[in-house]
């Protein structure tokens with residue numbers, strides 16, 4: 595490591611701007627590692643809850659720290675007492691550091707850690723990935739195999755992990771036609787994983803033409819539909835009048851959620867991943883009489899994230915294919931502006947060999 599003592603990091607003041615500040619390069623303490631950031635992607639949640647304004651409460655409460663909860667990089671220094679990882683290892687950081695000893699943490703779901711003092715998400719309550727280095731706890735690391743890039747890894751840290759969890763809850767196989775509403779990076783990831791897991795056909799819905807085109811161009815959706823009042827009938831027409839066995843909402847939009855419910859086939863399973871807003875439906879005709887089940891899904895567990903990494907290699911897919919734009923840290927403001935516009939796939943802030 596060079597003698598550099600300071601680094602640049604980006605914070606989000608909450609008025610749709612990005613501020614770059616100088617920070618000391620952290621020194622890893624016991625059980626901690628210093629990671630050289632290689633790729634740090636932007637999530638819809640960052641835009642919704644931090645960038646435009648500081649909306650978040652509780653787990654989404656932003657504490658003015660270095661932003662970015664989707665980091666991947668290389669360990670440059672292990673603190674004393676690390677047990678598995680070593681200098682030079684390539685890693686993904688599971689984006690919430692939990693207390694480690696509550697029931698949720700013991701299940702691997704640090705996302706829902708119940709300890710108010712020790713639950714700190716990277717990029718929300720502790721410094722995250724929009725900086726040259728990140729201080730991480732060893733227990734929050736997932737190994738990144740050589741066949742995946744750091745930008746693949748960054749997407750696994752939140753979006754792909756989240757989607758995989760949702761898919762595992764509802765189960766997707768070759769039996770299923772799959773509908774995804776909201777084709778931001780999370781919805782595109784849902785299509786990519788549904789395909790990899792054998793979905794017999796995939797249908798995507800969004801309001802933004804660029805995103806519909808992207809889903810089609812990347813070969814992730816067999817059919818794309820512009821969001822509108824006919825979506826349920828359109829999905830039925832595309833599925834022999836039956837509807838989809840599985841549907842996943844990644845938009846958080848009330849109407850799109852209703853489409854997911856109503857366009858699901860009898861006995862269908864629906865997963866809500868998009869966060870916020872509301873959902874209006876009529877329990878009897880929409881759910882009960884058609885024997886449908888709605889699941890909610892929040893991020894994933896660290897063990898499932900580890901298994902997802904293994905499967906992504908096995909399926910020979912690359913999450914980074916969803917990245918349409920790369921920026922260096924000094925241009926992070928442009929990265930957030932673009933992500934807010936929605937006229938893009940995934941947007942990444944990249945370092946070193948990930949700058950292309």
Ligand SMILES: NC(=O)c1ccc[n+]([C@@H]2O[C@H](COP(=O)([O-])OP(=O)(O)OC[C@H]3O[C@@H](n4cnc5c(N)ncnc54)[C@H](O)[C@@H]3O)[C@@H](O)[C@H]2O)c1
Nearest residue numbers: 638639776778779780800821845847850867868869892893
């Ligand atoms: N559950 C979780 O653990 C979890 C984790 C990460 C992100 N999220 C949430 O997932 C959602 C998606 O994340 P993202 O990064 O892709 O965000 P995004 O904002 O880029 O994507 C949302 C997409 O929904 C589309 N949309 C809006 N109204 C629609 C409608 N009526 N019909 C169809 N599509 C519509 C938008 O055009 C946009 O493309 C966000 O709400 C985010 O907060 C949830």
Ligand SMILES: [Zn+2]
Nearest residue numbers: 637639752753
């Ligand atoms: Zn996220």
Ligand SMILES: [Zn+2]
Nearest residue numbers: 693696699707
């Ligand atoms: Zn905990």
